[in-house]
Amino acid sequence: MSTLSTKERILNTTEQLIADKGFSGISIRKISHAAQTNLAAINYHFGNKQQLINAVLERRLNNLFDIRQKMLNDLNQGKKKACVLEQVLHAFIAPALYMINDKNQGGKTFMLVLARAYAEQGEYLHQLMTTRYTNTIKKFADAIHRSVPHLDKETVFWRFHFIIGSLTYAMSDFGASSISKQMSESDYFNRSVDELIQFAVQALQA
Amino acid sequence: MSTLSTKERILNTTEQLIADKGFSGISIRKISHAAQTNLAAINYHFGNKQQLINAVLERRLNNLFDIRQKMLNDLNQGKKKACVLEQVLHAFIAPALYMINDKNQGGKTFMLVLARAYAEQGEYLHQLMTTRYTNTIKKFADAIHRSVPHLDKETVFWRFHFIIGSLTYAMSDFGASSISKQMSESDYFNRSVDELIQFAVQALQA
């Protein structure tokens, strides 16, 4: 427990509090108390509140997009032309949903954080997508288009957009886990990945 | 302008401010000032801040679900057995997106409010869906299932869920309107409705 540095403890605690209470439900006072540190420690380590929030988001997003990029690269390694739609979508969707099972990191917690961030930190996320992660996103859009060449580029763009929406919404529900309590949690995850990918495949194959 | 009652002015102003700044960006001080009324008037008319927010959400949602229910009823009137998937989805999706063009009401504004509410007022929305609007939602799920009887009920449930996610995400983007500025606004809306419905149809027809 206490092997974690103060900085890491603040990051983890902030992530958990955002997941529980939302961005509007946190304060650096609550965070510092829950992280068992001092009020000023947050400003010392992160500057101010917004920079702390940014750090929480970027820590996980960097990891998520790294994994996505890696999985897409592995797909393209064998054949450069042919792209199986199902595999491309899997490389995009699965890392997001499987972060949840990563017990070492608070993956499930971050799913809720990310879903909330789409509404409450939209500007900052949009900025990230159009700068740091834009290359990866473009590569995925290209790969999808290559796998369904009969669709025009604009339609692919729209549907990829809708799929991202479905994924975001699904992630949000995982945190809330408001439906179908009859399954075990891991069954629910696996089923979600399959259903979401099948959903996306069906939506893209006209 | 001033023909509106103070109560209506407060509702409209609150809606606009939430769309602009998010739920965490509003205060009853800012609202009362922007609505050109007094601080205490809000508590007088609505009780407290949360009840004001609830009133903003319910005013539009009641209208939205009324229209959805009506359109579904019109579909079922002719034939009771056969349901065309495309029409059912249209009855669900179109009212949400066409609220945007309703200039009399601040439809477009509310789209942003609703998208934000999914993340920031999740508990209250979920409560609304499982109480006041549950009948309408069930009827849509049934109608969809009847139109794709070859899919098992659980798959339909999942995919309907994903479609709601896509719709929510799309609505959120309308407010932000961050993409494809080349089209006119109404063209963009109409294109969105068509693309989203086609997307949903494709996703549901295995």
Place this chain on the structure above:
DNA sequence: AATTGTATCAAACGAACGTTTGAATTGCTT
């Protein structure tokens, strides 16, 4: 005209907020 209920207003309340400051404490290097 007097009365009654509705609506608006300025003022004040305590609480919680983000940030800053300067002193204490720790951990590492010399």
Place this chain on the structure above:
DNA sequence: AAGCAATTCAAACGTTCGTTTGATACAATT
């Protein structure tokens, strides 16, 4: 052991927040 930088801490700053209060203005009814 001394010195130095990195870290932690208690305390305070000014601001903003939601809510309450009691007085005032308005409208409708008797």
